Amino acid sequence: MLYVAVATRTFRRYSTYVGATVAGIFTNSVFGVIYSFAYLALWDQRPDAGGYDGSDAVTYVWIGQALLMTVAVWGGGTTDDLAERIRTGDVAIDLYRPVGMMGWYLAGDLGRAAYHLLTRGIGPTVLAWLLFDQFDFPGSVQAALGFVLSLVLAVVTSFAIRWLVACSAFWLLDQSGLRMMAGALALFFSGMALPLVIFPEPWRTIALALPWASYLQTPADIWLGKREGLDLLAALAQQGVWIAVLLGLGQLVLRSATRKVVVQGG
Amino acid sequence: MALIDATDLSRTFVVRRKDAGRRSLRRRREEVHAVHGVTFSVEPGEMVGYIGPNGAGKSTTIKMLTGILVPTGGRLTVAGVEPSRHRTELARRIGVVFGQRTTLWWDLPLRDSFELLQKIYAIEPARYRENLDAFVTLLELGDLLDTPVRQLSLGQRMRGDITAALLHDPEVLYLDEPTIGLDVVSKGRLREFLRTLNAERGTTLLLTTHDLQDIEALCDRVIVIDHGTLAYDGTLAGLHGRGGSMRTLVVDLVDEAPAISVPGASVRRVEGPRQWLSFPADASAAPVVAAVAASYAVADLSIQEPDIEDVIRELYSRS
Numbered sequence: 001m002l003y004v005a006v007a008t009r010t011f012r013r014y015s016t017y018v019g020a021t022v023a024g025i026f027t028n029s030v031f032g033v034i035y036s037f038a039y040l041a042l043w044d045q046r047p048d049a050g051g052y053d054g055s056d057a058v059t060y061v062w063i064g065q066a067l068l069m070t071v072a073v074w075g076g077g078t079t080d081d082l083a084e085r086i087r088t089g090d091v092a093i094d095l096y097r098p099v100g101m102m103g104w105y106l107a108g109d110l111g112r113a114a115y116h117l118l119t120r121g122i123g124p125t126v127l128a129w130l131l132f133d134q135f136d137f138p139g140s141v142q143a144a145l146g147f148v149l150s151l152v153l154a155v156v157t158s159f160a161i162r163w164l165v166a167c168s169a170f171w172l173l174d175q176s177g178l179r180m181m182a183g184a185l186a187l188f189f190s191g192m193a194l195p196l197v198i199f200p201e202p203w204r205t206i207a208l209a210l211p212w213a214s215y216l217q218t219p220a221d222i223w224l225g226k227r228e229g230l231d232l233l234a235a236l237a238q239q240g241v242w243i244a245v246l247l248g249l250g251q252l253v254l255r256s257a258t259r260k261v262v263v264q265g266g
Numbered sequence: 267m268a269l270i271d272a273t274d275l276s277r278t279f280v281v282r283r284k285d286a287g288r289r290s291l292r293r294r295r296e297e298v299h300a301v302h303g304v305t306f307s308v309e310p311g312e313m314v315g316y317i318g319p320n321g322a323g324k325s326t327t328i329k330m331l332t333g334i335l336v337p338t339g340g341r342l343t344v345a346g347v348e349p350s351r352h353r354t355e356l357a358r359r360i361g362v363v364f365g366q367r368t369t370l371w372w373d374l375p376l377r378d379s380f381e382l383l384q385k386i387y388a389i390e391p392a393r394y395r396e397n398l399d400a401f402v403t404l405l406e407l408g409d410l411l412d413t414p415v416r417q418l419s420l421g422q423r424m425r426g427d428i429t430a431a432l433l434h435d436p437e438v439l440y441l442d443e444p445t446i447g448l449d450v451v452s453k454g455r456l457r458e459f460l461r462t463l464n465a466e467r468g469t470t471l472l473l474t475t476h477d478l479q480d481i482e483a484l485c486d487r488v489i490v491i492d493h494g495t496l497a498y499d500g501t502l503a504g505l506h507g508r509g510g511s512m513r514t515l516v517v518d519l520v521d522e523a524p525a526i527s528v529p530g531a532s533v534r535r536v537e538g539p540r541q542w543l544s545f546p547a548d549a550s551a552a553p554v555v556a557a558v559a560a561s562y563a564v565a566d567l568s569i570q571e572p573d574i575e576d577v578i579r580e581l582y583s584r585s
Contacts, residue, residue, distance in 0.1 A: 002385040009382060013373040093369050095334040098357035099386050258334070 006104060007111030010078065014115040024069065025123035032065040032124050036132060050197030055134040056224050057195075062128035062135055063220045064192055066121035067151070070113050071158045071215045073192055074183045078108040079162035083179075086169040095258060102251060106159055113155040139225045146232045150219040153239035157214040160246030161186070167250065170257035190215035197221075211242040268307035269345060269438055269470050270331065276339030277301040277326050300326040302494040303340070310437065313464050313471040315485035315502075319578060323494040324474040328440050331472070332362055345437060358387055361431035365443035368423060369430050370415040376426050377411040380433060387434035394433060401429040404459055421452035428456070432463070439463075441473035445480055457483040478571065490578060497578070506547035511572040515543040515551065517558055518566040528557035539565070547572050 015021075039057040043049060052060065067073070082105055085091040094101050128135045138144040165182045169175045187193055189212035196207040196217045207213060218235050221227045227235045279298045301323040308314055318324055329335035330342060333349030333356055342349060345359050362369075370379040384394045402408055405425040415423060424444065431439060441460075445453045461484060463469050475481065481488055481502055488505055490498035498505055505511075515531065518540050525533040531545040531554045545554050551569055558564060 002382075005382055005385045009371065009374055009378055012378075013371070016373060090367050092329065092334050093362075093364070093367060096332045096353065096357050096360075096362060097386055098354045 002099065003103060003107035006107040007114070010108040010111035011115045014112050021119045024120050028065040028068065028120055028124040029127050032062050032128060033131070035061040035064070036128075036134075040134075050195055051226065052195065052197065052224075055136055056226075058128075058132050058134035059136050059224060060195055060220050062125055062132075063223055064216055065124045065128075066117070067154070067216050067219065068192065069116040069120040070151070071154045071190075072109075072113070072116075072162065073158070073186050073190055073215055075162055075165070075179045075186075077112050077159065077162060078105045079159065079166040080179075081105075081108075082163070083166040083169045083175040086166070087173055102163065102247070102254060105163070106156065109159045110152075110155060117151075136224075138223050140228075142228065142232070143222055143225050146222040146227075146236070147219050150214075150222050150236060150239060153236065153243060154214045154216070154219055156243050157211055157239060157246065158186070160243060160250055161211065163250040164246070164253060167253045167257055186212050186215060189213070191217035191220070195220075209238075211246060214239045214242060267346070269310045269312075270306075270308040270472070271343045272307065272327075272340065273305050273342075274340035275301060275304045275327070275330065275337055275342050277323075277330060277335065278338045299494045301330070301337075301491075304491065304494070304496045305340075306489055306496065306499055308438075308470060308472060310470055311464070311468045312487060313460075313485045314473070315481040315488040316472055316474045316491065317476075317481065317488055317578070318474075318491040318497070322491045324491060325442060327491070328362075328442050328472075328474065331440060332356070332360060358434060359437050361434070361436035361439040363424075363427050363431045363439065363441045363444055365424070365441075365446040368415065368427055370423065370426055372416050373414060375412045375414055376407065376418070379415065379426070379430060380411075383430055383433055389434050393435070397433050397435065398429070401432060404462065405429060405455075421448050424448065424452070424456065428459070432469075435467075436469065438470040438472065441471065441475075443475055444473060445475065445477050453477070453479070460484055478577075482571075492578060503548050505577060506572065511547045511577045512544040513547045513551065513572060514570040515545065515554055515558070516568045516570065517541045517543060517562070517564060520563040520565050523562065526558060526562060528554060528561065530554050530557070547577075 036058045039061055040054055043052065043054040043057045047053060069076075082091070082094075085094065094104070097104075129137075138147055161182060165178050166175050168178050172178070189196070189207050189210050191197075191207075191213065192215070196204060196213060198204075199207055208217065218227075218239060222232060222235060277300050279300055281296050281298050282294065304323075304327065316324055316327065326335065330337050331344055331349060333344075333351075333353035336350040344356060347356055349356050369383075370376065371382065380398060383389075384391075389397075402411070405428065407422075407425055407429060410418060410422055410426070415426065418426060428444070444460075445456060448456065457480065460471060464471055464484075471484065473480065473484070486501065488498065488500070488502050489496065490505065514534070517526065520539065522539050525536055526541055526543060527533075528543075530549060531543040533541055534544050535542040543554065543558070545551070555567060558567070
């Protein structure tokens, strides 16, 4: 099938840069260690902050390091290719192919995410398991399966937002300003900087309702067993609703771009 | 029925420019007519050269023909459908090669790009194998299939791109500057291939180029566009005749001599034993050469073809 072929090709494309991967795993691990000690100090002062205990906090840190690249919190992934192709005009080639562009790029991004999960995700996780007694794996099959599902939804959500940012290049010619802003928002509202659950109200409620919560907070809470049964389904449903809204918006933006905007260059 | 049918085709771009002279941030809206009232049609199996100077509107036309740019005026049908409304459907029936862009995947071996295209265009596996084998042989790509595209030379990449555009048996192939940057040998091989393609598969070719030899080798018909409007549509010989362009016969005499006088040609320049004679491009060189050889002791002869840019410039200075 086409989309599987696209995903495996993108996976292979990323896997050609081994040096970058090794350096990345090292960086994730260093930050993981630093954050773990910082969080442990924090939870030592307030042992039940956000409903987490010290062990939850350390586990949360390492889930965050594993998902940083997988979910492409900062930006990156195939949407960066898109923005670059809009800038150079190569997007013209994507446009005359008889396949939907969004599905094409999404499939590629899932391939990329799979690669980053297997390397930049699993690498630091193994280290965490070796170094920290506090690090825990999911406590039930339900939590493990829920986490995997939630993670896929997280990647798609992040893709949908990055897609919108990249498409801005159709009008602005360059996505980099917006990409930086979007990256900063994502870093903050995904829970990568601090778990959303320890935000003071009303910020906590607001942040948990936003699409960025999908990136890390939701999958992490499922891993930690904080959301089970119906609540787990509600968490997944919320991710799904945001995906429907954002991908729909992305499709609309693409359509108006292809009809109205001049394809650059050539 | 015509494969391509353009009637009064136009595309206008709106550009905002800073007001000259005035020190304000206000921008003036300005309309640029990239293509303006162009009418032509192409029958199946034709090989058409679509030529014109830089910025004449060639690429804009190609983009409208593929459906990635919406015309602002006129009517356009390709293979019976309106390109911009049926872009995806049409994409299965056309092939496009951009000399300055690639449809191949940069980091992947050539083979992977072809396999992806098989899936994109849903090419039947048997047909795919057959086409791939044929093009790989014709374009001598056999040794390159496992090389990542980024490591290919320009000529190799171009052959890869042409294969990529043809795997799904398109009815029409658009080539936008296919020989740009290629060396003489590669250009020759490419032209040979395109001729074979047209003869054996009946693929309609529409190519834009700056290289007159591309046109001479391939196209029975040329369409000249300049400043967005159609300047000429007909045979290449007719274009030369209409533009009044001249070929040049360079004669090296055995000894220095006064200006040669033969019917049908006039001397433009004399430099020692070498003389330059002009004669109309649509006339045969044979009588001129015969007349010169009959009356003078000739050491060597060569003929220079007019440059396409010159022909078009001539065409314009006359109209």
